[in-house]
Structure formats: C-alpha cells, structure tokens
Amino acid sequence: MPAVVEMLGITKRFAGFTANDHINLVVEKGEIHALLGENGAGKSTLMNILFGLYQPDEGQIKIREKAVKITDPNMANDLGIGMVHQHFMLVEPFTVTENIVLGVEPTKGLKIDIAQAERKVSELSERYGLKVDPRARIKDISVGMQQRVEILKTLYRGAEILIFDEPTAVLTPQEIKELMEIMQNLVREGKTIIFITHKLKEIMAICDRVTIIRRGKYIDTVSINETNVDDLAAKMVGRHVSFTVEKTPPQPKGPVLEIRDLIVEGNRGVDALRGLSLEVKAGEILGVAGIEGNGQSELIEAITGLRKTKTGSIKLNGSEIQNQPPRKITERGVGHIPEDRHKRGLVLDYSIGENMVLQTYYKSPFAKTGVLQRNAIFEYARKLIKQFDVRTPSEDTPARALSGGNQQKGIIAREVDRNPDLLIAAQPTRGLDVGAIEFIHKKLVEQRDAGKAVLLLSLELDEILNVSDRIAVIYEGRIVGIVNPEETDHDQLGLMMAGGAKS
Amino acid sequence: MNNSTSRWNAFLVPVIAVVLGILFGAVLMLLMGYDPILGYNLIFQGIFGSEYFLGETLRAVTPLIFAGLAVAFAFRTGLFNIGVEGQFIIGQLAAAWVGMSWDLPPGLHALAAVMVAMISSGLYAGFAGWLKARLGVHEVITTIMLNYIALFSANYIIRNFLKGQGERTADILPSASLTSEFLRTMFDGARVNWGLIIALILALVVWFLLWKTTRGYELRAVGFNPHASEYAGMNVKQNIILSMVISGMLAGAGGAADTLGVYGYMNISAGFTGIGFDGIAVALIGTNHPFGVILGALLFGGLSFGADNMQRVEGIPTESIRIVISMIIYFVAASAIVQSVLGYLRRRREVQAK
Numbered sequence: 014m015p016a017v018v019e020m021l022g023i024t025k026r027f028a029g030f031t032a033n034d035h036i037n038l039v040v041e042k043g044e045i046h047a048l049l050g051e052n053g054a055g056k057s058t059l060m061n062i063l064f065g066l067y068q069p070d071e072g073q074i075k076i077r078e079k080a081v082k083i084t085d086p087n088m089a090n091d092l093g094i095g096m097v098h099q100h101f102m103l104v105e106p107f108t109v110t111e112n113i114v115l116g117v118e119p120t121k122g123l124k125i126d127i128a129q130a131e132r133k134v135s136e137l138s139e140r141y142g143l144k145v146d147p148r149a150r151i152k153d154i155s156v157g158m159q160q161r162v163e164i165l166k167t168l169y170r171g172a173e174i175l176i177f178d179e180p181t182a183v184l185t186p187q188e189i190k191e192l193m194e195i196m197q198n199l200v201r202e203g204k205t206i207i208f209i210t211h212k213l214k215e216i217m218a219i220c221d222r223v224t225i226i227r228r229g230k231y232i233d234t235v236s237i238n239e240t241n242v243d244d245l246a247a248k249m250v251g252r253h254v255s256f257t258v259e260k261t262p263p264q265p266k267g268p269v270l271e272i273r274d275l276i277v278e279g280n281r282g283v284d285a286l287r288g289l290s291l292e293v294k295a296g297e298i299l300g301v302a303g304i305e306g307n308g309q310s311e312l313i314e315a316i317t318g319l320r321k322t323k324t325g326s327i328k329l330n331g332s333e334i335q336n337q338p339p340r341k342i343t344e345r346g347v348g349h350i351p352e353d354r355h356k357r358g359l360v361l362d363y364s365i366g367e368n369m370v371l372q373t374y375y376k377s378p379f380a381k382t383g384v385l386q387r388n389a390i391f392e393y394a395r396k397l398i399k400q401f402d403v404r405t406p407s408e409d410t411p412a413r414a415l416s417g418g419n420q421q422k423g424i425i426a427r428e429v430d431r432n433p434d435l436l437i438a439a440q441p442t443r444g445l446d447v448g449a450i451e452f453i454h455k456k457l458v459e460q461r462d463a464g465k466a467v468l469l470l471s472l473e474l475d476e477i478l479n480v481s482d483r484i485a486v487i488y489e490g491r492i493v494g495i496v497n498p499e500e501t502d503h504d505q506l507g508l509m510m511a512g513g514a515k516s
Numbered sequence: 517m518n519n520s521t522s523r524w525n526a527f528l529v530p531v532i533a534v535v536l537g538i539l540f541g542a543v544l545m546l547l548m549g550y551d552p553i554l555g556y557n558l559i560f561q562g563i564f565g566s567e568y569f570l571g572e573t574l575r576a577v578t579p580l581i582f583a584g585l586a587v588a589f590a591f592r593t594g595l596f597n598i599g600v601e602g603q604f605i606i607g608q609l610a611a612a613w614v615g616m617s618w619d620l621p622p623g624l625h626a627l628a629a630v631m632v633a634m635i636s637s638g639l640y641a642g643f644a645g646w647l648k649a650r651l652g653v654h655e656v657i658t659t660i661m662l663n664y665i666a667l668f669s670a671n672y673i674i675r676n677f678l679k680g681q682g683e684r685t686a687d688i689l690p691s692a693s694l695t696s697e698f699l700r701t702m703f704d705g706a707r708v709n710w711g712l713i714i715a716l717i718l719a720l721v722v723w724f725l726l727w728k729t730t731r732g733y734e735l736r737a738v739g740f741n742p743h744a745s746e747y748a749g750m751n752v753k754q755n756i757i758l759s760m761v762i763s764g765m766l767a768g769a770g771g772a773a774d775t776l777g778v779y780g781y782m783n784i785s786a787g788f789t790g791i792g793f794d795g796i797a798v799a800l801i802g803t804n805h806p807f808g809v810i811l812g813a814l815l816f817g818g819l820s821f822g823a824d825n826m827q828r829v830e831g832i833p834t835e836s837i838r839i840v841i842s843m844i845i846y847f848v849a850a851s852a853i854v855q856s857v858l859g860y861l862r863r864r865r866e867v868q869a870k
Contacts, residue, residue: 319746340749349747357747362740367733371748375730383729 014041016078017174017205018063023072025058032058035072036231038207038224040174045196045206047216047223049249051446053404053416055229056209060176063207064096065089076174095167096176099183101159105152109145109162110134113169137168141198157188164195175199176207181215182444185305193219211249211446213242225249250448256479260458263482265294269435269466270316275325275335277308277315277490285311287490288325293435298457298467300481300498302474304510308490309470310352313439316468317349318342330434343372348433350424352440352470358424359412366394366408369427401426402452418449425456436460439470454480474503488512526803528858529851530844533801534815536854537844544839550832559837562825563818569825571699571706575778577817578708579604581715582770583795584802584809585722586763590655591804592726593759594739599644599659600767601792602666603637605785607771609670610636612782613678615688615775625691626776630714633772634765640666641764642757649753655760663788671784683784694777711773718766719806725762726806735759767792797845816841 018040025033032055040046050056061067063074065083074081076092083089089096103112110131119126119133134147143161151159160180167175177196181189196206196219208220216223217237225232225248232248246254270293279285285308293299303309314320316327318339327335334342343349351357359368370379370390378389394408403422405415412420421441428436438457442450457480461467471477477484478498485492486509494509542552563573583600590597597603614629644658680686694710726732738745738755746752770791775782798816802808823837847854 317747338749338751339746343749351747356741356743358744360737360741360744363737371737371744374733380730383731385728385730385733 014043016040017042017076018207019073019075019078020059020063021073021075023059023062023069023074025055025062025067025069031229033062033069033226034229034231036226036229037234039234040205040207041222042205043200043203044221045200045208045219047208047210047220048226049211049213049216049223049245050226051211051228051249051448052418052444053228054226054249056226057178059226060096060178060207060209063089064094064176090170090172093171093173094176095170095172095174097160097163097167097178097180099178099180101163103151103159103162105150107151108147109149109151109154109165110147112151112162113147113166117170134165134169137165141168141202142195155188156183157185157191160184160188160192161195164199172204174205174207176209178209179211180208181210181212189215213245213447216245217242227251246447249446254447254451256447256451258454258458258479261462263297263461265297265482266464267295268292269295269330270468271326271328271331272316273326273328275312275315275327276323277311277320278323279308279311284323285490286315286325289487289491291485291492293466293468295434295466296461296464297482298461298469298480300477300484301468301470301487301492302477302484302506302510303472303487305472307487307510309439309487311490312487313349313352313437313470316342316437317347340372343431346434348428348431348436350421350428350436350438350441352443354417354420354424359420361411361413363412364409365398365403365405365412365415365423366391368412368423369394369397369408371427373431397423397426397430400430401456418445421445421449421453425453429456429460433465435466435468437468437470440472441469442471442473442476450476474506477506478503486510525855525858526805529854530801530803530808530812530848532854532857533844533847533851536847537840540843541836541840544836545832548832548836550830550836554830555826555832555836558826558829558832559819559822562822565825567702567704568706569821571703571708573818573821574703574708574712575706576821577813578712578715578777579770579774579791580794580798580813580817581712581719581810582766582773583791584798584813585715585719585795585806586766586770586792587795587799588802588804588806588809589722589726589766590759590763591799592739593735593755594742595645595648595756595759595763596656597641597644597659597760597763597767598656598796599641599662599666599792600763600795601788601790602659602663603641603764603767604771604774604789604792605663605666605670606640606764607633607637607768608775608782609673609678609771610768611692611772611775612674612685612688615692616678616680616686616781618692619689620691622691625689626694626710629688629692629776630694630769630772633775634768637768637771638761638765641767642761645757645760648760649756663792667785667788670782674782674784678782680781685782687781688776692776693780694773695780707778709773709777711770711777714769714773716810718769719810722766722806731758767795797841800845800848803848815844 016039020038023033023036036059048056062069065085065088074083110127113134114130119129131147138145143165145158145161145165180192184192200206210216220237222234222236224234227249272289272291275286275289276284277286301309311320315322318337322335326333329345334345355361373379379386391408398405398408401422403426404419441453457467469480481498484496484498486494488510545552545555562569564570583604586600587597610633611629614632618628620628644655644662647653647658648655674685678685696710699708726736734750735755738750738752742752794816798809798812801815802812819837819841823834826832827834
C-alpha cells in the first residue's frame, strides 16, 4: 500500500521544551492508524502540524508522496486532510446542513442553495451510514450525532484523510460502538483515518497499525497483529503497567458514612434521589455503579453540602451532616475528588500551588491573622507535587497550563493529604491515560488500607469491578442492590443498572 | 508558559499600546494639518511646564486613581462595576453633608467625612451586589440604573436639605478640609491635596488585600470560578456582596476627596462627571492592577490635562487626545494584536540569536 501521509523527523519546540522531537508517522492509504501516547506526549502538536496550525522547526511532510509545506488549515483542506475535533466546532442554533456548508455554501444567485446542500448531506450520510437528519438543529441532537456532523463536515469538503482527535472521550459505550462502525465504513470507501487516542482496547478493536510516542519522542510503529494491550501500554508509558489493581482483602470496620432514606431534588425539579440508603465502612472501597443521570451527581452534592436535601439523613462518624455548609463538612473529614475537575476541582487561573490549599488557605500555617503565608503555601505545594508526581514546570504555573492527568493528580494530592475519614472519588480517572489511572487506583487503595472509607462513583464498569470491595448499583435515585465484585460480571451489573432485578 | 512571562507581558502590553496610541495620534494630527511634535511638546509643557501645571495635573489624576481602583477591584473579583460614577456622587454628597453639618476637631472631622462617604458608597454599591447574589440580577444593569438614582437623588437632597448660596451645597467647615498648605505651596497654589495621598495609600491597601490576605484569595477565587469556590467551602454570595461594597468604598473615597480637597462644596449637577466611566478606561490601561491603575491614571489624567495647553496655545483640538486615549484603550483591549507583535519580535530575536 502506498503511503498517503509521511511525517518524517518532525521537531517542534516551544519556549523551554520540545513538544515533538524527530517524530515519524507514516500512514498508508486505506488504513486506520492509531497515534498513541499519554496526555501531553505531543499527539496534538503533531496533528496540529499536519493540519497546518503549527509550523514544524525541522522535518518533512509528504502527502501522497509529494513534499508539501502546510501553512494553514485551508491548505490542509485542499490536500484532503480533515480534522474531527474533540471539542466540536458547531453553531448550536443552526441546522445540521447549515453547519456543514458553513464557509463553503453553495449559492443560487444571492441565496444559499440549502436544498442542494441538504441533498448532498443526505447522500453522504447514507453512503457512510452516518444516520444524520440534515434538518435537525444542533442543539436538539445527541453528542454522538453532533460528532457525526463533524465527520460530515470534513467529508463534505472532500477529505480523504480524516484525523479523529480522541473521538471516544465524549461518547457513551453505545455511541462508541456506532462510531467504530462508521470508521470501518469510511475505510471501506477508501478513506484513511488517523485515530488519536490513549484507549488501548479501542486501538486493538479497530486499528491496523499504531504509532506510539512518549514525551515528545518517537517510540515505535507496530501492526496490531503483532502486539497486545500490555505491550502497547508498556511502550506508551515506558514501563510495565498493571491493569488489575493489586490489593489485599479489605478489613472493614465500623461505618463512616450512613445514608438513610435520602430524598433530594434534582435540577429539573424532580426528585433525583428517592429514598436512597447507603453505608460505607472504614477500610473499604464502596463502588457505586450506574448509568449516568440516575442520581450519582446529586448524591455527591448532598453528601458534600453542595445541594440541599429534602428528607432523610446523612451521618458522618455518627453525627448528621445533611444541609450543613460545605466548609463544615470538609472540616469534619470529607475529601472529594469532583467529577468535573474544571468546574469544581480547580481555579484554573490560580497557580497549581495556590490550588493545593483551596480548602485550607485560611488555616495555619498557610495563613496568619488573615494574611497568606506564601512561603508556607508553596513549600507545601512543592511537597505534594513531588510526592504525587505532578508534572509541572513549577508550583507557580497556572493550573490551566497542566495536562488533564496532572491536574487530576494535583486534586488527588490535595484531597488525600488532608487525610479525610471519607474520600469521595467521582469519575477520578475520566479522560486519563493508563499510567495516571494506575497511579490513582493505587492511591485509592492506599487510603482504604489506611482505614479510611472510600466512596467511588464511576461510569466505567471495569473501574468499578477492579477497584471496589463492594458494589452498590444505583438506579433512578435508589440503591437497587449490593453485590460482591468477585461474584458478579458486566452482564449482571448491566442488567441491574438498567433496572432489572438482581438475579 | 509560566507566570513570570505572563507577568512580563501584562506589563509590556499596555506600554506598547501607549506607544501605538501616541503614534496613531501623531498621524491624526498630521492629517488634520497640525505639527504632531509641536502638539505633544505642548502637552508635555502643559503637564511639566510649571509647578502649578504639575500640581493641577496631579489634582486631575487623583479622582481617576480612586475610580480606577474601584473598577479594577471589582474586575479582579469577577464583577463589572459600571456604577462607580453613582458611587462617586454618593461619596461627594455624604462628605459634603458631614463636612458642613458635623462639628469635630480638624483632621478628625475630615477623617469622619471620608469614612462616612466610604460607608455610604459601599452600602450603595453593596445593594447591587446583594441583588446579584440573592436574585441573580446582573450588576451591569443595576449599577447603570443606580447611577441615575444617585445623580438625581443627590440633586434633590442638595436642593431641599443642604442648599447653600447658588446651585450648590453650603461650604464645608475648614475642619473637614483635605487641602494641604504643604502641597499647595510646593505646587505653586495648585489644588492638589491630601486626596492624592489617600488614593496612593488605598492602592497599596487594595494590592495587599487582593494578593496577600485570605479574604483576597477568596474574592479572586469566587471571581475566577464560583463553582470551585463553593466546592472549597467559600461563601460565594457573601463574597460577591463584599466585593461590591469594597469597590463602592473606593469610589466613595474618591468622591469625598473631590468635595473635601478640591471644591469644598458639591454642585447640583445636570449630568454625570464622567469620572466613573473614565475609571473603567484607567483600570483597563492599568490591567486591573492597583499599581497599574496609578500609572493609567497618570497617563489618562496627564494627557487630558496637558491637552488643554495644546488647544490654548496652538488651537489643536483636545478631542484629538481623547482619540489617542481611545486608541490606547483599544490596543489594550485588543491585546491579541499587541501580543502578536510581541511574539513576532521575540521570534525574530530568536532567529537572529541562532
């Protein structure tokens, strides 16, 4: 097969560090080629170079065996390169067709020929099995369909080489399955796909070859037939990674968190928790499994004081904490790794050092009579950064500038170091690579072994099954069953999560 | 990117914006048929030409520092206080009332008048903060409306309760005055007064409060990300109200300094002074940093005051300097343009270094 994309010896330096250091990427026509690397390994930089957003400092790019210099995205388009961005670039109130033709509108006189555009969109949609309604408005369609609109945008512009930038990060398992089918359809019709990801299972399921980069350096290109998940993980992280969480049997003691008949109203005015009862003991990890939107968020918010409860009780170490202000609850010994780290977990414009004392800034030694003690704060931050391996140029770097994994490590450092009796971890590994996931799971188990209670909420069944000592299944605002992870599997949990009775 | 380069940029961007603005003004004067070198020279003379001019420039700069601080403080805590104008008026009025009707020893009287003015304006602005925190009404809307209420209420109160001779309040008692013999003689009779010193002290206080205290940590955190602040156990609503109160207090101190230091009375006024709105510009030029605000006020006040000399001597319209100021604000606001100029220069230097 001839190579359609050749990026040879690509080097890109930013002030102070090298994002890409002589990276090679050779993609053959008609293949799905994965670009694998940890967060911050340089995948996005490389793709931005291919898409004309950055200029390489060294190296050569060939498209269809012709050397080219891609100076801007329009030129990339002309060369048949299309990018499906992770964060969609769609105009919400516009229709699907209007979004697709934006910038390349077919005209009839002075008017946009929407009818013709719609025909073409339908045609493309059918040909690749995209199932998109050209007249629907973006704001009314699901995330999965919005992504398919992004794919159509590139196809409409005649893209032959499609770059998918972490496309599955925002999708549900069902949508991921559909996306994989679409990708196979695209390849069958002669397109070439570059698939950026750090999810190994997806690579094994769908790709032909994979190029691995680590910390800006080219590591290897291998065929899927000649590799496996463990091998890929080791190449990506640079050491052996264990996927099973190593832990000894739990030694649970008395209850730390006791929730009785909790009723809490959700955002839409309907009760999101409808008489939920739950208990987490010291020295155990209780996993809460469930499909998104069954009351998980409201449960966390109620425990941490961010949401008012209607009736029922929440006891921490025997005393009631419901409807107390968040600070009181924090001070009583609750740590919380929030599900949305950008919304709740960090003040992105503060330095990572300042973020380390987000709940404790007013206490000694970080403050004396209302005056911040900068040295004490930064010294503490340096300690946590080292201890939790947060990769940051310095403690004075804005949290915004860190990669997702390192931001999350920062939050975990802060929450764990406060040594709370109850640690709530909500989707603690969402969007992170295997190395970071392994690290975070280890920390959760360490907390458990130190005799703390850990409440883990996750949408990833593998995570729940691997890490938890007991699993509570939440469905429509109630716990519908408690199971032992050793005695259950995906199918049983899936059934319970969908409201089927415990078998 | 690390914080030290971003701090350096925060300093460089306004400086380059000023240079670009002044160049733009020169082109403008050329197009209008005036000699820009002569024009800028006259402005320079109008500011530094005599002790008196310099003192009067500082007098014009003083209220701009207060107003700029008020706007910048609110900005830094995530609020847009367009009501500095109204809060300034409330400060003027409260200071005039205390100054003419209370009976206290010198010094203490002035201090009491400034304090009452700050508290009044603080509560006045705090009302907008309360409306935002409790009912979610955007502060831009409420503070604009409160400007009119302040203006017309002040006129009504002066006319009916505080009226002196003419369309103004009675004079304040000498014990409440902020005029300074020392400064007056130093600047050859110019009306620069203790208000300038108060403004400089408040700039220091604002800097300390925002960046050195736990309260400032909270106020800025709430401004950046109220959700994370709530998660961290901060009282978001209380901090929003407090931020508006402090912002209003800074504006009120400015109003008091104006009444007690410059005029000694308050006029019934047909329209706004414009100082509150100029404060927005000053805060922008000063990148919302208290020390930047001082520099911004010096630039803004200096150019405006010096421009009078330019018009007096050579007939070059002062409006051209308003355009220069507008362009500077434009370049600061569109800092992306300046940043790209900076980036270009840096890259060229790097290439040459190789």
